[in-house]
Amino acid sequence: MEKVKLGIVGLGRLGREHAANINYNIINAELAAVCSAVPEEVESVMKEMNPGYGTTDYMEMFNDKNLDGIVIASNSAFHCKMICDAANAGVKNIYCEKPLGMTLEEIDLIKETVEKNNMNIFQIGYNRRFDQALMSMKEKIDAGFIGKPILIKLVNRDPEWNREALLKFSPTSGGLVFDMLTHDYDVARWLIGSDAETLYGIGGAYGYEGLAELNDIDNCIISIGFENGVMGYMETSRNATYGYHVEYEVFGTEGSLRLGTTPNKDRVVSMNRNGVTTECVKSFFEFWLPTFEAELQDFVDCIQNGKQPKAGLEDAYKAVQWAFAAKEAVDKRTVVSMK
Incomplete structure (x- = not known):
């Protein structure tokens, strides 16, 4: 071929x-x-x-x-x-x-x-669908391992930014919610098989002077009610001084699945007179590196085999729709309906 x-x-x-x-x-x-x-x-x-x-x-x-x-x-x-x-x-x-x-x-x-x-094929770069651990979670949820899903929790904390670099990046990024949380929303709706119905958010500029003047924030939390009844909670930040930190948990009637409770770089634990330490992953690029090859491999395979990608046009469209509703919910500190 x-x-x-x-x-x-x-x-x-x-x-x-x-x-x-x-x-x-x-x-x-x-x-x-x-x-x-x-x-x-x-x-x-x-x-x-x-x-x-x-x-x-x-x-x-x-x-x-x-x-x-x-x-x-x-x-x-x-x-x-x-x-x-x-x-x-x-x-x-x-x-x-x-x-x-x-x-x-x-x-x-x-x-x-x-x-x-x-x-023929339109694929969007939601690379987290190609992470082996998340794929395993998805398989177990679909197989009924945790029973009926009740709650999904997502944590997404970026490493601490250089202030000047963030102030330069912010105006073209779409803001914190738009830049960081569409990945998380895509993962959430993929894992539990449902779109959001209602949103409530709160956030602010806590760590970077001048960011609020750009109508942007550096931390927020968002509560989500999904159409299938699952409750959702998202937390995001640009202030993780220790590295890049991602967590996922889906809790159900029969159990729970968790990923990334500690952002370890590897399996090494260092011990000396200063105590016990583990090194953290420093960036999203390092954490998700294997998925970048996997998503392009999928794109190539789709072209060769005439199949549709895991993340297509409709997924891309819905993530941006959600981001604007989520930004409104955070900005106004109110409940927003997706209907």
């Missing part, structure tokens, strides 16, 4: 990781083209990975009929235009990093454009 020829636009940290996985690790794929608005990034990848060609004009790739699919790993602000341009150019298979779009109007336009152009 011929290799799936992929082009990638966006060669920042995650984009370069995707390019490397396609080039070195996914044996049924070929890195055929790379694109970035930064010429030095294109030159660097061309030198290291030797793809078919490199360009600073993404339309050159979108119009290339020799490519089997496109990977979009650009800045979130460009997702809408790039997805629509690709679909209108006849690209039939797209993988795009989250979020789908930055406004409700954008995601409506993307959905309309993708469906109008009869795209």
